[in-house]
Amino acid sequence: MHFDRTTEQEAAYRDTLTAVRERFPAPIHDRFFDRKEWRTLGDLGLLGLSIPAEYGGGGLGALATAFQVEALGRGCADTGIVFAASAHLFACAMPLAGFGGEEARARFLPGLASGELIAGNAMTEDEAGSDVSRLATTATEVPGGYLLNGTKSFVTNGPVSDVFVTYATTDPRAGHLGVTGFVVARDAGGVRVGAPFEKMGLTSVPAGTVTFEDCFVPADQVLGAPGQGGAIFQHSMGWERACLFAGYVGMLDRVLDRTVEHARTRRQFGAAIGANQSVANRVVDMKLRLESARLLLYRACWEMDAGRRPTLAVALSKLAVSEAAVAGALDAVSVFGARGYLRDAGIETTLRDAVPATIFSGTSDIQRLIIARELGL
Template identity: 40%
Template sequence: MDFNINDELRLMVETVRDFVDNEVDPVSQRIDEEDRIPEEIIEKAKEMGLFGLSIPEEYGGVGSIGMLGKCLIYEQLGRTCNGFTTLIGAHTGIGTVGIVELGTEEQKKKYLPDLASGDRLGAFALTEPDAGSDAANIKTTAVRKGDKYILNGTKHFITNAPEADIFTVMAVTDKSKGPKGITSFIVEKDFPGFRIGTIERKMGLRGSHTAEVILEDCEVPVENVLGQEGQGYVNALKILANGRAGLAARNLGSMQKLLELCVQYAQQRVQFGKPIASFQAVQHMLADMAVDIETTRWFTYRVAWMVDQGMKVIKEAAAVKYFASEAYCRVADKAVQIFGGMGYMKDFPIERYYRDARITRIYEGTSEIQKNIIASQLLKEYALA
């Protein structure tokens, strides 16, 4: 495995870190309180090319930085408000990757340039009220009528939905075939019959918005089928799997920031006449945090490298997403403990990270689903001949 990167990518990573630390982080509390990302931050992110991380250069994107390059950038984005990170991550991950990997040349030319520039925002609509972890149980239907498909159904918890322009939507085209009867569609927000429903009120990820997507006789042109008809469920799993290293990288950045804050605070906070960093109990918490971070770092880089080599990563991607999300929650919990009462106060970022961390064990595949995937792959690998 080779984790070396070229000078151009190294400069980009450093630039993103400077942007995050000096421009985004100072307004992170404001983002959390107002549930809104300042427009100047979004515009600067556009200028830096952050919306085009997954898109080839010929369509206006950053180009060939690979999954490892994306993870190094996601790691820096994770150092600040997770709502901002999620806005970018959902767009550059599941919001656009499907079109990049499965789209026709016409679809790519039509949609990718605006998605790369950030002029249009992407979203991924799979989850439904009765189909969360049981994603194959979606009820949204798509019936072909002439040169259009008519979609009916409701999606919920769709990240970026209130602001998004382009949605990758999963719908059933042949109920008799089960998961093999699900098809992917590229749906524009202005298509007839498309509307946004309830905007969800969440525990964390303030600044990143999720909402219902309601399809009522929504008209989608036949040319907007993404990939082959009946391959939507398989495609959804592939899109989710390859993006899991990116989720781990975002968690990694947040964990690293929490450790830095805790080390600094432990050296400054005095109790019983000495800094709390001198107490073994605090030292052990810092050590546990550091071990979780380093394990997540090299696990994430390895899976990203495997993706770039074109290797099968179903088990590894599930494992790194599972480990990183659980580790993030452990690190956030220890950070609150080290800060004590201050860690519970909204005036300090620790409380925000603690709230934001919890969703990572749920979205884009719960920890339990990841363990199911890992076990399933193990049983296949070690099956008796």
Template identity: 50%
Template sequence: MACRQSGWAFMDFHWDTTLQDRHDRIVTELSTWPRPDEDYYTREQWQSVAELGLLVLPIPGAHGGSGYGALETARLVDAFGRGAPDLGLVFAACAHTFACAIPVAEFAEDGLREWVLPRLCSGEWIAGNAVSEAEAGSDVNAMRTTAVRDGDHYVLNGTKSFVSNGPVADVFVVYAVTDPSLGHLGISAFLIERDTPGLRAGEPMPKASLRSCPAGPVVLDDCRVTAGHRIGPEGHGAAIFQRSMQWERTCLLSAYNGRTERLIDRCVEHATTRRQFKRPIGTNQAVSHRLVDARIRLEAARLLLWQACWRLDQGIRAVLDVSMAKIAISENAVQTALEAVHLFGGAGILEETGIDVALCDALPSTVFSGTSELQREIVAVEMGL
């Protein structure tokens, strides 16, 4: 019998044939894609992602989406991360969907939703989530960007510091303070097009991780936005942001499970073909046990994630589950990448092997969408500490 209070229930992780076939097709299709030749993904690559249906997984069918819940979406994003040759593009697409399209789909008024979502779902538009500031990363309540009501408009001023997709985005989901006296209840969300006067998207910032996903600042200087472009009621921005974080901390992180499995498979192949002292290095327990432990950590993290997603789909409180899953997935991604560097030895730091990229791409997973330290604080509170 299911027990709501303790969190136990009958969770069925059997994938129906349709979903499993789609998962396998995504992995197979993406495995044929070449690594990007340019520094950042191109519009053509973005359109290819859209054509695979990877921008619309959780978006309702009425707006051109697949209508999947969190669990189904996580399963397919896992395939996205496993099959794609470049994790930066995966990250960019997930940020577009979970941090931008989801808030519009779930909170915007019908007119705004019907105008924006078809463009986001088709890949015609790329979206950027403008929330982080120099002094307000994990501490969203420290946000300084303001939105002052002026008749039928709002006037926004401030600088967002690290906007994924920002340098190329066509539209932004921007969070700003509408009533400083109300704390987190005084934050609102807005949808702003790139060519709106007073909005300036900065150049991409050089970075070592997820390099093909451009990220940069967005400056708002007396940027006037109609009230109709506010997402949800005034003061609901914090709630909208937290809802988008539920999707990011589960489904975006699922891409890292797929990526970690891809890396483990590569390590196993290397361990069976690389010979030292006249035998494959995988016959040494020092090697094989490390890979076994990596696989155990992966499957444990995956089950934590699926449990979190299942609870979200059932409408059950999942704050504890989501934070635990993010910690497990992100920290395993980093640990497994470090193990891969060690396993490949000198080749592990050569650019031609790509192991260095795997490590660099894993590192920010413990920081974005709330640091591991913040997640542990959330878990501590949920435990009653």
């Protein structure tokens, strides 16, 4: 099991790191990302890393993709943009690439890879988050396709999305086997997009509700076969819980670099604060959590590339990275002290952006439940 980057991958990592540092040098405050910034991500190849090359993507495997997302997270000072791009790619483009029909792939994937289009994953509902077998949104078969009815919540990119990947109940008697996936254009009749939520963190990426009212979706925009939606969603969650969180590994690297530099240069009572054991120990704990999480994430991606059943590895990775993100951000605030609480320093922004990592893509408690089941408990 080798996780070293090849010479080519190392060069790509460095190129991405340099490019995003130049283009996104500071967190975005009080606005959402704009189309120009989104196209910049597309021009850098970051919106299509794992999309097949024939549709304009990079055609990368999970581990090679994670290396690039890690570079994005380390170089980009705004974690919201990193999250928006990753949700677009892993929760939307990948299920379309893997399970969409040829016509739907040809219609949407090139624009998703280039940044011409923005995608939103419309799965979560007010009374159905982690349990995909209890979706209230329905899809009723009609000649030529389906009529969607229902409301989705917490749709990342939703208010600005051009296309949605969504899931609905087609057979309420069949539980998770009665769920079907769809790709829906925003301009389809019956799509209504809600106003952006006001959030604690990830403030540069809009999220909101999407309502379908007798929204007709042609049969060629069904993902996979009817009833396969639950499995397709779990497949996309494998990509999201592994590769998306590489962005948080990169964020932790960025924060650790800043924290070490601050501990070296900030002086109190005639000495650098890093000379104090209590400060040094916090920094060491940050490094330990980061490297442990990184290795678990790399292993999860390696198992995906190897065609293994990665459920346990992915859950361990997601749990470790998300918890490390919150703990590391808290430690950084502590080392920076009062300066860490000031908005201009950017440290408190890291903490606010880290907190939702333990909630989306399956909460930490859900990951523990998955791990327990994989252990036979």
